[in-house]
Amino acid sequence: MPNATTSPLATYVSHLEKGELAYQFSPEANRAVFFPRVLCPFTGSDKLEWRVSKGRGTVYATTVVYPAEGQPFNVALIDCDEGFRLMSRVEDIAPDAVTIGMRVKFRVHKGGGEDAPIPVFTPEAA
C-alpha cells in the first residue's frame, strides 16, 4: 500500500464542502463501504473507489434525545440507496415525527468555526 497523501476523513469532508455525500465502493466486494477507511472490511482489499451518493435514503432507526438543557432533537440511522448506512438526523420535521421507513433526502449542514460540515436529511416528500 503506497503512503497516503489524503486521509479518508479529509476526502469525505472535502466532498461535503462541495455539497456532496461521498462514500466508498469496494469493486471486489461489489458493495458500498461506510465509514470511509483504507481497507475494505469485506475483503481486506485496499482497492476502494470514491463515489458520490444520489443523496436519497430511508430511515432505518430513530430516537429523540432529551438533553438536560435545551430542546429535544432527532438522531437517526439512514440507509442510503447505494447500500450504506450512516448516523445523521432528520430536520424540517418534529423530532418525534421521524419514523422508520420514511424516505429522506440529503443536504449539507454547514459547519461553523472549527466544525466540519455534516450530512443531514429532510423528508423526501417535503
Added chain:
Amino acid sequence: MEGLKRGAAAIVGAAESDLGQVADDMSPMDLCAQGISRALADCGLTLKDVDGLFCAMTQQRMSIISLIEYLGIAPKFIGSSMTGGSSFEFHVAQAAAAIQAGLCNVAVIAYGSTQRSVGRKQASQREINPYETPFKPFLPASAYALAASRHMHQYGTTREQLGEVAVAARKWAQLNPAAWEKKPLTVADVLKSRMISHPFTVRDCCLVTDGGGAIVLTSAERAKSLKKPPAYVLGCGHGVTHMNISSMPDLTVTGAKAAGEAAYKMAKLSAKDCDMVQLYDAFTINTILFLEDLGFCRKGEGGAFVSNGNIAPGGGMPVNTNGGGLSYCHPGMYGLFILIEGVRQLRGECGERQVKKHDVAMVHGNGGVLSAQSSVILGTSATV
C-alpha cells in the same frame, strides 16, 4: 470456545467491594482490592496464592499495572482485555485457558469504579467519532434506543414490555440486601419517568453507582479442596460485531447469538438446560435482545417473554436475580457482577432470592453499544 476444556477451571471465590455510594475519596483501586480480599477470603486463599491477574477499568488507563503496584504481587500471567462491560466474561475464558495451559493456577479477575462519586463524565471518557459525534447521540443510551426503535418497528415490541424488564429487575432487587434501588416500581412509573432517549425513560436505563468486586478461578482439581462448592466453567463464547452503533449490521440481532452458540457447544448444553440467566441489562432492550439471541425465546418474541412477570421472582425463567444493572448496581462496567451472582446462585447462597433449581447458569456480558458479547456457562459439580 474450541480448544478450551469443559469444566477444567472453576470460579471458587466471588465477592463485591463496597457498593452504591462508597466512602469519600475511595479510589477504583481501593474497591478492586476490597473485592479481591473478600473473594480470596471466600475461598480460603491468600494473595500469595495468586499467580494470574486480570482487570479492566474505565478510570485507570493501564489498570492492570496499577493493580499490580497496589497489591504488591508479581503474577506469572496477566491480562487486561478491554471490551467494555463484557471484559470480565472475556477474562474468564482467558483465565481458564491460562490455567489449562499451566501458565497460572490461581487467577483473580477484578474491577472497581467510583462512577457515582466522581460523576459519569469523569469516570468514562468518550471518544470522538467524526461520523457520529456531531449528531450528539446521548451515548450509550441513544445507541440502545436506536436498537429498541428497530425492534419495536420490526416485531411490535412495546414500551410497556420494556417497562416489564425494569419492573422484574426491581422485584429481584427488593430481595437483595445489597441492591441500590428498592422502591416499588410499576410499568406506569417507568413510562412516565423523565425521558432520556426515546423510547427510554430514566427507568429503562441502568443505575449510576460506585462499586467493584473480584472472582477467583483455579483448576478443577484444586477447586475441590477449597472452602465453597466450585462453579465450573462449562462453556465460553464471544461475538464482536461493531464498535459504533452506525456500523452494527442488524440492530435487532446481537453478537450474543454467536457467543451463546459457541458457549453452548463447548458446554454441550442448550438454553433449555439453563436454570437461570444473569445478563448485562444496561438498558431494558438488552434483556429482550439477549434472551432472544441466547435461545430462550424466538427472535421477536422477547417482549412477550418478559411480560406477565415471567422473568420476575416466581416467574418461569429467573433473569438477573440480583436486581440487575437496572436496580442492584451499575458502576460503569457491570459484567463482573453477573458472574458473582451466577456463582452465588449455583452455591445456593442467595437467601430470599435463591432460585430453586440451581445447577446451570447462563452468564452473558455486553460491552460497548451492543458491540462485544461474551457468554459464560457455569455449572455445579452435578454438571461435570
